[in-house]
Amino acid sequence: MGEPRGIFCSAQGCVGDVIIEQRLVESKEPASHVPLACSAQYCAFPVDGNVLCLWNTTDPSYQPLTLRGHHEPITAVAFGNTVSPLLICSASQDYVIMWSLDECRQKVLQAFPLLSLLIDAKSRQLVTGCANGQLWIFSLVEGHHFRCVTRVSLKKKSESFSRRVESRLCCLPEESQHPCTHGLEKGDEVEASLPVLGLAPCDLSAIVSAPCVCGLSSETTSCLWIGSSAGLFIFNLANFELExxxxxxDFRSLSIHVAGSCAVMSKANDDKAICLLTSLFGRKIVMLEIRVAALVRSQQGHDAGRHLSVLPRTCVGPTSPLCFTTAKESKTPPAPQRQSAGRSTVKDQPLVFHTKVRSSGYASAPHVTMFSPKANTRKRGDHSSRCRDGPRSKEYPLESSPPTKLYKQRVLAHGPAAAHCVQYSAGDGQWLACGLANHLLLAFRADLSGTPTVFSGHDGAVSTVCWSHDSRWLLSASQDGTLRLWSLRRAELALCLGKDVFSKPVRSAQFYYVDTFVLLSSGPELQLLKYHIDTCKDEIQRYKQKNRCKRVFRLPTTGRTEITSLSAVNDFYSYLVLTAGRNRTLEVFDLNAGRSAAMTVEVHSRPVHQICQNKGSSFTTQQHEAYNLFATTASGDGIKLWDLRTLRCERLFEGHPNHGYPCGIAFSPCGRYVASGAEDRHAYMYDLGSSTFSHRLAGHTDTVTSVAFSPAAPQVDAVGVTADWQQDAGILVNHGGISAPSRMRSGCDHAVAC
Incomplete structure (x- = not known):
């Protein structure tokens, strides 16, 4: 295509800049009689007989648009409407095609040349790099059918990595900062895009260590070199982050600052890497030697030495807010032993204070040793385990396959009533609670038999539901601003805390420290409540309100940012509480010390709407290190798996569509799978050793918003939104778990899947 040329001539001679030849193209076919069409924005004509070409008449720099689809010569061309979407019709002996120019142009802009390719045998992934700086990663695992795992923008990853490095360096002394991590100086131009010029394997097993649990050891964690025009990048194929x-x-002594071609080579167990570069604007070719360990460690900071752990290593300190209750109770004199003749000698105090109840954990105060997560129910001789019947008396199968088939479905409510949350009872897994948008809280038996227990009293949608460790109490938070505690045995309200107690709405709430406290978030604060429930069996005296609750501790987040989600272990004693802020930070609080223990920034591209810890269950035995794994999720940003000991993202799970509605996640009791809701009416199952989903659970007719695994049997719950207006709200059961749908538009029903 030639340059514009002035070609106007008159009697006085040729005059330039009057008629300008803007474009020129040569066709292989004769062009004497071809159909032509013009509009206010485009000119259209066939090239080589069957190829339709369009030129932009308003912007000469606009690249020509070539449309292919005809096999026979084009015989007619005509433009359609003049407003968006702009249409053009072309006809030949074989087809009449209507083209949408906006969609065609968008596809052309996305079609950039493929510059590099790499197959990683360890992760069984195919990686391709394009000229626009995009990395496309495909799964080569059998049965995945070469599905796309994720697409990564190298420019965005580089910017995010730079911000994280700067935040780490701000906490270090000035003399410990490495000069190569400061970035570009002022006045330097930043590349508009980072074309992927080369890909090569990179061995970081001796530098970057992954947790040795759940198949996440460093032997299966693969990294690669990415060579671009502006620099070199080390990319982790497990979490899709830059190392x-x-x-x-940054190195002024280098002869090349903008590369046109790049090739990198590094050997396994070798600290040196060789890089070959050619200059983009010159004739220079250089070879670089890179010290990989020094490069990585200069940008990692000191996060690896944090040594956090969910399992406590010391006893409760005397100034800890966790020993508030035990210290106070030990100093309180016993109540007078006045009893009526018709009453038994049952003490008028809550169950958690009974010294004969082993599950309460308050036989002595303060605690000298903390017990670990429960491992095997068959070794326990308590009455509850002997009373269990059927498969629930067996240990959870650690090698079981994920749920794949729909097992059962049950109606929850008639009419428009979305399910917002679903949760199994933690201790025995015999009950299932579900919070609805119609202000009701339902409690089912785990097998969905019988009539559910209905708890009414909220004036808004129930957004959070949580079981106590002994499965006797239910905690619910609602959009009406209240927090309510219910008795499952009596099916009645035991305690209600309203807006007069909390200055901000309660976003998350749960039982904590083996039912000793209620842990909740209100605005930017983490609050610890001590509650007392009267368990008097006298039918007359029990109507006297003796239940009470008192705030014993409150702690603001760093920067006083609003908490969007929190998580803590209640099945065993743990000091740590995980919180996520609206500013996309993740903060860990040590309630034994009563302060913030660690924080990391930019954990997701959007605020986290759920933190989920690998808590196991009373029916499983996991490695102690596995309890330090937790997951976070945010709309449009997948699921990230973290190791608490380093606050490092170890793996990213993508593949489930979740762009606008918060979809919940859950760990399986065996610690091998993560389940997630999705907006395409499915619940997704992820294996922790793979970055893409292994199964999809169907059955819902709209968005699946919450999922939960049974702690006693391999089944999963999912609740979501049902689009069929004629259907009633219900529960779907899949072997291996349950899922629950939520409503996204009025008039739609929902279903829950197990």
């Missing part, structure tokens, strides 16, 4: 960045312009 290190080397900008050419």
């Amino acid at each position: 290190a960045v080397l900008h050419y312009r």
Whole structure:
């Protein structure tokens, strides 16, 4: 295509800049009689007989648009409407095609040249790099049918990595900062895009260590070199994050600052890497030697030495808010032993204070040793385990396959009533609670038999539901601003805390420290409540209100950012509480010390709407290190698996569509799978050793918003939104778990899947 040329001539001679030849193209076919069409924005004509070409008449720099689809010569061309979407019709002996120029142009803009390709045998993934700086990663696992795992923008990853490195360096002394991590100086130009010029394997097993649990050891964690025009990048194929960045312009002694071609080579167990570069604007070719360990460690900071753990290593300190209750109770004199003749000698105090109840954990105060997560129910001789019947008396199968088939479905409510949350009873898994948008809270038996227990009293949708460890109490939070505690045995309200107690709405709430406290978030504060429930068996005296609750501790987040989600272990004693802020930070609080223990920034591209810990269950035995794994999820940003000991993202799970509605996640009791809701009417199952989903659970007719695993049997619950207006709200049961749908538009019913 030639340059514009002035071609106007008159009697006085040729005059330039009057008629300008803007474009020129040569066709292989004769062009004497071809159909032509013009509009206010485009000119259209066939090239080579059957190829339709369009030129933009308003912007000469606009690249020509070539449309292919005809096999026979094009015989007619005509433009349609003049407003968006702009249409053009072309006809030949074989087809009459209507083209949408906006969609065609968008596809052309996305079609960038493929510059590099790499197959990683360890992760069984195919990685391709494009000229626009995009990485496309495909799964080569059998049965995945070469599905796309994720698409990564190298420019966005580089910017996010730079911000994280700067936040780490701000906490270090000035003399410990490495000069190569400061980035570009002022006045330097930043690349508009980072074309992927080369890909090569990179061995970081001796530098970056992954947790040795759940198949996440460093032997299966693969990294690769990415060579671009502006620098070199080390990319982790497990979490799709950058481990290190080397900008050419940070080293003024280098002969090449903008590369046109790049090739990298590094050997296994070798600290050196060789990089070959050619200059984009010159004739220079250089070879670089890179010290990989020094590059990575200069940008990792000191996060690896944090040594956090969910399992406590010391006893409760004397100033800890966790020993508030035990210290106070030990100093309180016993109540007078006045009893009526017709009453038994049952003490008038809550169950958790009974010294004969082993599950309460308050036989002595303060605690000298903390017990670990329960491992095997068959070794326990308590009455509850002997009373269990059927498969629930067996240990949860750690090698079981994930749920794949729909097992059962049950109606929850008639009419428009979305399910917002679903949760199994933690201790025995014999009950299932579900919070609805019609202000009701339902409690089912785990097998969905019988009539559910209905708890009414909220004036808004029930957004959070939580079981106590002994499965006797239910905690619910609602959009009406109240927090309510219910008795499952009596099916009645035991305690209600309203807006007069909390200055901000309660976003998350749960039982904590083996039912000793209620842990909740209100605005930017983490609050610890001590509650007392009267368990008097006298039918007359029990109507006297003796239940009470008192705030014993409150702690604001760093920067006083609003908490969007929190998580803590209640099945065994643990000091740590995980919180996520609206500013996309993740903060860990040590309630034994009563302070913030660690924080990391930019955990997701959007605020986290759920934190989920690997808590196991009373029916499983996991490695102690596995309890330090937790997951976070945010709309449009997948699921991230974290190791609490380093606050490092170890793996990213993508594949489930979740762009606008918060969809819940859950760990399986065996610690091998993560389930997630999705907006395509499915619940997704992820294996922790793979970054893409292994199964999809069907059955819902709209968005699946919450999922939960049974702690006693391999089944999963999912609740979501049902689009069929003629259907009633119900529960779907899949072997291996349950899912629950929520409503996204009025008039739609929902279903819950197990």
